[in-house]
Amino acid sequence: MDLHLVGSLSVSGQALTFGGESVEALADRFGTPLYVFDATTFRTSVQEFVDAAKSAHSDTRIALAAKANSAVAILSIAEECGIDVDVASEGELEAALRAGFTTDRVHVHGNNKSDAELERAVREGVRAIVIDCLSEIDRLQSICHRHGRVQDVMLRLAPGVDPVTHHAISTGQDDTKFGMNVSDGSADEGTQRILAAEDLRLIGFHCHVGSQLMDSEAQVAGAQRVSEFAVRYARDHDSIHEIGVGGGLGIRYTKDDDPEDVVKYCQEIADAALGPFRGAGLPLPTICHEPGRRLVGEAGITVYRVGVRKSVPIIGGGQRTYLSVDGGLADNPRPQLYDAVYTALNASRISEPHDTEFRVSGRHCETDTLIDAAKLPGATSEGDTIVVTCTGAYNQSMASNYNRYPRPALIIVGDGEPWVAVERESIEELFRNERVRSRVKSS
Numbered sequence: 001m002d003l004h005l006v007g008s009l010s011v012s013g014q015a016l017t018f019g020g021e022s023v024e025a026l027a028d029r030f031g032t033p034l035y036v037f038d039a040t041t042f043r044t045s046v047q048e049f050v051d052a053a054k055s056a057h058s059d060t061r062i063a064l065a066a067k068a069n070s071a072v073a074i075l076s077i078a079e080e081c082g083i084d085v086d087v088a089s090e091g092e093l094e095a096a097l098r099a100g101f102t103t104d105r106v107h108v109h110g111n112n113k114s115d116a117e118l119e120r121a122v123r124e125g126v127r128a129i130v131i132d133c134l135s136e137i138d139r140l141q142s143i144c145h146r147h148g149r150v151q152d153v154m155l156r157l158a159p160g161v162d163p164v165t166h167h168a169i170s171t172g173q174d175d176t177k178f179g180m181n182v183s184d185g186s187a188d189e190g191t192q193r194i195l196a197a198e199d200l201r202l203i204g205f206h207c208h209v210g211s212q213l214m215d216s217e218a219q220v221a222g223a224q225r226v227s228e229f230a231v232r233y234a235r236d237h238d239s240i241h242e243i244g245v246g247g248g249l250g251i252r253y254t255k256d257d258d259p260e261d262v263v264k265y266c267q268e269i270a271d272a273a274l275g276p277f278r279g280a281g282l283p284l285p286t287i288c289h290e291p292g293r294r295l296v297g298e299a300g301i302t303v304y305r306v307g308v309r310k311s312v313p314i315i316g317g318g319q320r321t322y323l324s325v326d327g328g329l330a331d332n333p334r335p336q337l338y339d340a341v342y343t344a345l346n347a348s349r350i351s352e353p354h355d356t357e358f359r360v361s362g363r364h365c366e367t368d369t370l371i372d373a374a375k376l377p378g379a380t381s382e383g384d385t386i387v388v389t390c391t392g393a394y395n396q397s398m399a400s401n402y403n404r405y406p407r408p409a410l411i412i413v414g415d416g417e418p419w420v421a422v423e424r425e426s427i428e429e430l431f432r433n434e435r436v437r438s439r440v441k442s443s
């Protein structure tokens with residue numbers, strides 16, 4: 001049977017296992033919906049990426065994009081692996097610090113950083129702040145001046161590259177809120193303004209062109225343009241020695257997804273980023289990759305239980321069968337946000353053929369389709385345990401409490417006994433910040 005056993009999913013007898021643990025047993029023990037994260041798969045993905053990137057260019061830094069998954073336990077594994085972290089808010093910065101990152105391994109992003117966020121980053125002494133717009137330069141300069149600090153910064157460029165991916169995760173084109181345009185001269189204006197700022201030291205340029213990319217084509221174009229831009233300034237400014245190529249490499253959400261091999265990917269990007277420096281006879285820059293999804297995506301699954309099985313007539317004849325699981329939009333908004341496609345497995349019937357089409361929906365008051373045409377065993381019933389694969393990225397970190405559902409627990413496997421890294425939220429906790437005005441008048 002051709003199941004999509006991605007990451008450490010495996011069939012052992014009648015059981016579906018993940019990180020060596022029976023998924024049904026995890027569901028019984030910890031309840032559903034449940035995020036499960038395999039530390040071993042994560043460590044292996046990190047090591048693979050580090051090896052590939054460093055063999056393409058030894059002077060390469062890898063930073064996990066915390067937005068993909070900022071659970072402190074997961075960031076602390078990244079910390080142990082020796083990679084850096086990129087954060088895009090004060091909350092993510094706090095998560096990185098709680099995970100044990102020293103600030104010389106933290107890069108700060110964000111297209112609309114508040115003064116408070118910039119101030120915290122400067123006070124903490126982060127390795128680099130990636131500036132996104134003109135006004136940020138002046139605000140950061142005055143914060144640094146006030147604190148008597150010189151801050152290393154990079155400038156995020158919009159290199160005018162349009163990747164093949166969903167428009168909502170495409171960020172390298174000219175028409176984007178991220179970074180400063182190379183094509184209209186604003187990137188030059190930003191660079192000159194940073195170079196003139198007394199307390200900012202420009203160490204390089206950055207771009208992130210998009211996500212869930214199946215090959216390096218768009219990033220090669222982005223890295224090449226960023227590097228060509230950098231060379232124009234690096235000739236006269238020794239401090240400019242780093243090219244940030246962002247993240248973006250995709251994962252296998254479905255059997256049809258066939259992302260490029262990471263060795264080839266890193267080599268092609270390194271060639272593009274280094275070429276202009278080689279051509280100009282300048283010292284080769286540091287390359288910084290910021291993978292998110294590629295490092296954590298396949299290391300996570302979500303476990304649900306089927307609450308309702310229902311068949312309905314469809315226009316034009318025939319029937320559709322819905323399976324409503326005990327999660328959905330609030331623990332995984334990606335299908336609604338940008339038509340993300342996932343694969344499901346039935347852990348209760350893993351040895352039965354997954355050959356019947358179902359629409360897997362959530363429990364929320366929206367048409368929250370999780371998977372439009374999932375292939376599962378025909379006998380899939382209420383009470384069965386369903387696994388959605390590849391949910392380690394942008395699921396827990398994007399979760400909400402829509403319909404006042406508490407967020408699921410996060411369990412770590414593949415690291416000794418399964419353990420609870422994030423407790424399931426309680427109903428009580430949903431109300432911890434709420435007040436009602438007293439109806440009793442004080443006399």
Ligand SMILES: Cc1ncc(COP(=O)(O)O)c(C=O)c1O
Pocket residue numbers: 065067068086109208210211212246247248249290291292293294393
């Ligand atoms: C600046 C930046 N770096 C890295 C990433 C990580 O992207 P991915 O998870 O696709 O690797 C993102 C994603 O939005 C990003 O905005």
